[in-house]
Ligand SMILES: Nc1ncnc2c1ncn2[C@@H]1O[C@H](COP(=O)(O)OP(=O)(O)O)[C@@H](O)[C@H]1O
């Protein structure tokens with residue numbers, strides 16, 4: 257399906273020249289020197305201090321860091337959502353499929369979402385709208401690509417897709433509401449929805465953290481298999497190194513808005529270069545398979561390693 | 575029994591109990607206030623025998639409990655007694671005057687929904703911007719004065735200083751419209767008289783707006799507040815992440831869940847219009863139930879007072895019932911109260 261959707265979109269044709277040439281690396285997503293700050297009543301707060309990150313087609317890349325380090329804002333910039341926030345000041349390059357995101361207007365960015373990139377959130381049950389049936393929400397997603405899809409055809413397609421995520425009785429699930437289903441079931445639905453339009457990039461922001469650990473492990477395995485069959489690249493956001501190790505090809509470690517370490521998963525885990533990474537790894541019991549407990553979100557004791565290794569960050573926090 | 579039917583049955587039961595309570599209360603109060611209804615009805619020249627005869631026929635010489643028994647017995651046959659003011663059955667009077675009031679209240683209700691909700695949606699969608707500030711100012715203005723004050727203001731502004739609308743009445747006297755539903759906006763259309771329809775619509779604009787203004791403001795404020803709360807829900811971020819158009823996210827994905835908590839209060843506001851309509855009717859000389867209600871209270875016309883109050887209460891309860899059903903219809907959690915019901 258992605259074969260007949262080359263580099264740039266139907267309605268973004270005007271921006272593909274030039275930016276195609278610049279993107280010599282051929283990466284699907286290329287972020288260079290991304291800065292972000294928020295204007296607030298108390299002044300200007302910098303959140304990202306020049307992030308660079310790149311994802312190739314079909315590649316699974318993890319962005320790891322503690323809570324508040326700037327993972328979700330990075331995801332929201334890639335999706336083009338944070339650009340709508342008036343208090344946010346964003347500089348730097350974000351190129352997706354060769355298109356410079358900052359040269360697109362709001363509706364051009366919107367056209368990419370749900371079609372060529374999609375998103376999975378923390379808690380599947382609250383990510384589904386409680387007053388619409390699963391079937392309604394799913395068919396709406398399918399209509400993002402094919403507006404004229406008939407109701408019957410959309411339901412058939414949705415049922416088919418639910419079947420691929422091992423949901424045994426799709427017809428019943430399509431008629432249900434999210435609160436009638438288990439968290440694991442909702443997560444399967446979310447995964448199926450996110451991949452329904454065969455996007456080339458999936459952003460998963462701490463997927464299933466709200467689920468219990470065995471269900472989380474199962475659904476992560478499912479996501480792993482599904483992105484492989486769809487050949488979808490993944491930006492996998494997590495603060496759980498154990499999960500990252502199993503899921504990602506490549507790891508970026510983010511600390512207070514800076515990438516402090518990057519590399520192939522294997523090498524980062526075998527010889528972590530940065531003290532922060534080592535500290536993160538020490539904080540996580542190394543368990544293979546599911547069932548990894550979350551680390552504590554508040555980790556103020558990471559100030560020291562950062563000062564010894566990186567440029568000073570004094571004055572960057574409000 | 576499905577949850578919705580159970581809900582309906584329970585609400586109907588409660589409504590019935592409330593109606594019985596209201597009837598007792600009004601019955602008691604109407605008899606406690608001073609003045610002899612028979613004497614008032616027959617006038618100062620009536621003889622003692624005449625008065626005694628009327629009192630006997632009205633059961634006024636018996637104990638209040640026996641009187642209430644007679645009242646309930648008649649009521650169960652759909653008989654609210656004879657009005658001493660018009661000398662006609664109270665039910666006939668109400669059937670004549672109620673439609674004008676209902677028409678006014680319904681049009682005001684439609685205005686409240688059709689204007690208040692979109693204002694609230696826009697305000698939430700463009701919160702913090704110019705449109706939001708204007709809408710919030712206007713809705714605050716709307717709720718800040720009661721409807722009869724608005725009635726006077728609108729009449730002065732748009733009927734007196736700027737004579738755009740008529741000052742009083744339901745329709746210009748030159749039209750004679752056969753009463754079928756009692757709703758002039760409908761009867762004129764049934765009669766095929768479009769001119770008369772426009773005339774009736776022209777007459778209802780000011781009183782309906784006067785009645786609706788505070789409801790419009792309230793609905794807009796409520797919708798805005800609930801929409802903004804909904805906006806922080808993950809499913810809205812999800813809708814944004816799927817690239818739906820902002821208008822669609824606001825009008826559908828955020829609006830429907832936001833509507834559920836607003837509806838109860840909007841329903842109460844709507845029902846309160848039944849009471850407020852009395853004052854607006856008085857200002858615009860609207861020939862509805864209010865003129866009748868005031869007249870019968872002054873004449874201590876017991877049957878008519880009780881009948882009027884009961885009808886208003888029943889209308890109030892019916893509105894509440896409809897709102898409850900609407901909420902059940904909008905909120906699947908009420909429709910499917912257990913997990914995995916199917
Ligand atoms: N809309 C916003 N306005 C102001 N500050 C924000 C906003 N969104 C996020 N931030 C700040 O940016 C920082 C990074 O947030 P986030 O990306 O959500 O962290 P995480 O890595 O846990 O996902 C936090 O300090 C947060 O307070």
Ligand SMILES: [Mg+2]
Nearest residue numbers: 324327328461
């Ligand atoms: Mg986050």
